[in-house]
Amino acid sequence: MLARNLIDLNQLSLEELDDITDMACRISRHPSHYSSACRDKLMATLFYEPSTRTQMSFQSAMLRLGGKIIGFDNPGATSVAKGESLKDTVIVLSGYTDILTIRHPVEGAAMAASLYSGVPVINAGDGGHLHPTQTLTDVVTLRNVAGRTDRLVIGMCGDLANGRTVHSLCKCMARYGGNSFVFISSETLAMPAYIKEYLTGCGCQYSEVRTIEEAMPYLDVLYMTRIQRERFTDPDEYEAQKGVYVLDSKKMRLGKPDLCVLHPLPRVDEIAYEVDDDPRAYYFRQTLYGMYGRMALIIRLTSEHGHCVPEKPAADPDFICANPKCITKVEPYLPRLSLETPKGKVCAYCEHHS
Ligand code: CP
Numbered sequence: 001m002l003a004r005n006l007i008d009l010n011q012l013s014l015e016e017l018d019d020i021t022d023m024a025c026r027i028s029r030h031p032s033h034y035s036s037a038c039r040d041k042l043m044a045t046l047f048y049e050p051s052t053r054t055q056m057s058f059q060s061a062m063l064r065l066g067g068k069i070i071g072f073d074n075p076g077a078t079s080v081a082k083g084e085s086l087k088d089t090v091i092v093l094s095g096y097t098d099i100l101t102i103r104h105p106v107e108g109a110a111m112a113a114s115l116y117s118g119v120p121v122i123n124a125g126d127g128g129h130l131h132p133t134q135t136l137t138d139v140v141t142l143r144n145v146a147g148r149t150d151r152l153v154i155g156m157c158g159d160l161a162n163g164r165t166v167h168s169l170c171k172c173m174a175r176y177g178g179n180s181f182v183f184i185s186s187e188t189l190a191m192p193a194y195i196k197e198y199l200t201g202c203g204c205q206y207s208e209v210r211t212i213e214e215a216m217p218y219l220d221v222l223y224m225t226r227i228q229r230e231r232f233t234d235p236d237e238y239e240a241q242k243g244v245y246v247l248d249s250k251k252m253r254l255g256k257p258d259l260c261v262l263h264p265l266p267r268v269d270e271i272a273y274e275v276d277d278d279p280r281a282y283y284f285r286q287t288l289y290g291m292y293g294r295m296a297l298i299i300r301l302t303s304e305h306g307h308c309v310p311e312k313p314a315a316d317p318d319f320i321c322a323n324p325k326c327i328t329k330v331e332p333y334l335p336r337l338s339l340e341t342p343k344g345k346v347c348a349y350c351e352h353h354s
Contacts, residue, residue, distance in 0.1 A: 004301070006132055006297065008299065009130075009168060009171070010162060011042040017139065020136065021139055021293065022338055024296040025140065025144065028310070029288065030251075031295075034065055035065070037065045037066060037127055038067035039065075039066040039067065039328075042069070042070065042098050043059075043067060043068070043070075044069070044070050044071045044094075045124075046071060046089065046101065046102040046103070049104060049105045049125065051103055052265075052266065054125060054131075054266075055188070057123070057290045057291040057294055061291050062298060063315065064291075070096070085331055086112055086113060088116050088332065090102075090113045090121075095098070095121060098119055098302055100121045100122070102121060102122070102124045103124040103126075104125075104127065104322060106327045107325045107352075108326050108348075109327045109349075110123030111128045112328075112331060112349055126139050126164070126350075127325055128163070128167075130164050131167075131168050132252060133290070134168060135171075136293040136297060138169055138172075138286070139293075140293040143330045144244075145260050145282050146221065147164065149176045149179075150176040150179060151179065152179050153181075153219050153238050154220065155182045155184055156182070157184035157215075157224050158189070158224055158245050159190070160185045161190060161192060162189070166191070168211055169223065170198070174198065174204040180205040180206065181199065182219065186210070186216050186241060188237070188240075190208065194343075194351065199210070212245060212247060213254060218260065221261075224245075224247055224263045224271055226267060226268050227243075227244075227270070242268075243269055244256065244270075246270055247261070247271045247275055248272040248274060248277060249272070252275055260282050261278070261280050261282060262282055262283055264286075271283070314335040317334070319338040321350060325346065325350070326349055335348070
């Protein structure tokens with residue numbers, strides 16, 4: 001049974017994920033067959049943080065399914081500006097609609113929203129934590145362009161510390177057999193320890209290098225990411241990190257003939273425009289697969305048969321999350337909730353330790 005919310009893609013079994021990606025592939029071939037799949041449904045898009053692809057692809061997806069949309073992408077023009085809490089906004093909007101999509105700058109916000117929503121909640125990105133529908137996009141893309149989701153050597157380059165897309169993608173691809181990772185970053189922007197521990201726990205191999213050139217010949221997939229200026233508290237630190245990794249035609253010559261270059265976009269300067277014409281550059285096609293993946297997800301979550309009551313973590317009044325970027329720090333009424341993991345207790349909202 002599919003979980004009622006989609007906060008983390010790992011809530012889905014591989015079978016459920018494959019069902020959704022199968023459906024996305026069918027929709028991409030015959031979109032008109034699905035043009036009334038959500039005819040009487042209304043979706044709210046709550047975007048507390050800027051977005052082009054995620055917001056517009058969700059909206060396009062719902063409209064192409066025959067549904068309707070409401071929402072905001074400027075919380076300053078809503079009662080959030082008067083101090084309305086996430087809880088109150090979610091209760092109200094979930095009363096109006098059939099499904100909520102939320103992007104928020106604070107880690108764990110989507111999970112917090114799901115506690116108060118009467119309708120399914122989709123995490124459209126929560127701070128530097130997770131971005132499950134980008135990962136769905138990536139999986140649908142890999143199935144179509146690489147022809148498989150297993151036995152891949154996946155390079156990830158750029159801001160691996162703050163990049164929620166790479167965190168979600170690692171956790172997902174570790175579930176398919178034979179995948180391994182090469183992390184290409186500066187020491188400052190290295191993959192967080194909790195993701196590396198997760199991979200080790202799955203028996204998944206990874207290595208860390210400092211240059212694109214040394215990884216390139218071995219990669220089946222190169223996943224480029226932007227240095228995320230908005231996640232830096234120190235502007236000088238951002239200045240020191242920006243522009244370090246740039247994929248250009250010279251570096252592409254070191255890659256395999258069937259390499260897939262992906263990027264969640266937006267790009268700043270990490271992929272030179274000359275690479276766009278290389279047949280191995282799939283990042284614009286990736287955005288289209290994202291819309292089909294979201295269409296499939298909306299159909300599943302709004303269908304009666306897809307519903308089930310989500311398991312809520314047990315209350316843990318003594319647990320205090322140590323992550324200063326956790327939603328519990330800005331929405332103080334939230335109950336303290338923890339999850340037991342092989343590495344001990346973690347925050348149920350943002351997955352950090354106490
Ligand atoms: N990939 C992605 O999340 O893009 P947006 O920030 O434009 O939605």
